[in-house]
Amino acid sequence: MQYYTNTLFLENKTMSRQSISFTDPNDEWLKKNVGAGCEYKSNSEAVNDLIRKARKEQDELEYIRAKLIAAEKSAEKNGWVDKDSDEILKGFKERLRSDEEI
Template sequence: MARQSISLTEPNDEWLKAQVDSQEYASKSELVNDLIRQARKQQAEIDWVRTKLEKAEKSGFTSLTKEQILAEAKASING
């Protein structure tokens, strides 16, 4: 596993300590890794939406209802 040294602002460090102290996480490293996983997942979802929007803009109009479009989008996200 790669090791990194990072500098945190005091409020961010205090927040990390509070999360560990509340036993939400076992260590700051575990928490930081979880935050990064969440950010990566969020970015993947944003990229997916962006790709869909770009494709939709290029394809023109659709005959699908908004409910059908929403159902299709949810199905694609949930795999």
């Protein structure tokens, strides 16, 4: 992909101006979804929205990944890796009882 950049200042926000190339399928998608009566008013609006969505998805995946890693470490720490679901549930209940929560 080839592009060039310039910097714009709009409402106290710095915005980078770029020229980008699209594949034919992506160009067709833009033509169908940008313009009067469409979801987006400009190609820039469409591309920025798609990037925002991709960034949000990436943040969510990183959050989930971190939680899964923490859960895995907790399972290893508590010796649950080699146990079946009944043994794990029994362990949870024992921990709760020892904490006087049941």
